């Protein structure tokens with residue numbers, strides 16, 4: 401058993417099989433086959449333009465591939481829209497985070513799925529109390545501390561806003577969370593808080609797919625590292641069995657040894 405409690409021989413949660421996506425004549429993702437396990441943190445690394453974002457967009461239903469398929473628990477799933485991905489339990493943290501600045505934390509966490517109560521049994525109203533209570537429960541469960549839940553999220557720091565966006569995904573019972581460069585715009589302390597949150601998600605059985613250019617973070621966080629170059633998957637290695645030098649060689653020269 402691994403630390404997460406998942407047997408190492410469990411079937412993969414998610415399989416990407418022969419996935420390709422071209423833009424005009426450019427093969428942005430070229431025949432990628434990759435298995436993603438339950439409750440693992442898999443980092444995807446590679447130079448600019450390697451195809452990392454294009455690959456995860458296919459999983460998020462943001463950009464359907466030209467060829468190939470995605471299987472969850474061995475079954476083929478069609479991920480043509482973000483809604484398909486959501487229904488399959490795949491949540492994606494977009495760069496813009498998709499928060500509404502003027503709303504507070506619980507309102508953003510529940511955006512689009514707000515519980516309602518009926519005043520005098522008639523007039524529907526947002527159930528702010530339930531939203532607040534469930535938000536606090538959710539934040540507690542993942543060890544997240546946000547000081548002022550009732551402030552508009554425009555007043556929160558970059559890392560706190562990211563935490564609110566992740567909380568939105570967690571409210572939907574996601575099984576896979578995709579993060580494209582989550583730490584890029586954050587300071588050191590805030591970056592560490594996001595790392596802690598990723599570890600907490602893994603502990604709760606959530607699979608995290610994270611794209612990052614920061615190899616220090618990648619080595620701190622990932623169970624395995626997938627390296628892409630020119631749209632191809634060069635290799636996937638266990639973090640404990642590799643070195644930074646080896647990963648840099650894979651990124652730069654496409655060498656696996």
Ligand SMILES: Nc1ncnc2c1ncn2[C@@H]1O[C@H](COP(=O)(O)OP(=O)(O)OP(=O)(O)O)[C@@H](O)[C@H]1O
Nearest residue numbers: 423426427428446447448449450451452453454455
């Ligand atoms: N919408 C698009 N239209 C045309 N070409 C695109 C589009 N999106 C990506 N590309 C091209 O596909 C290739 C792969 O891009 P992608 O964004 O997947 O790379 P990446 O590995 O995420 O890079 P970065 O680290 O810079 O974010 C690049 O050559 C890019 O210019």
Ligand SMILES: [Mg+2]
Nearest residue numbers: 452453454580
């Ligand atoms: Mg990218």
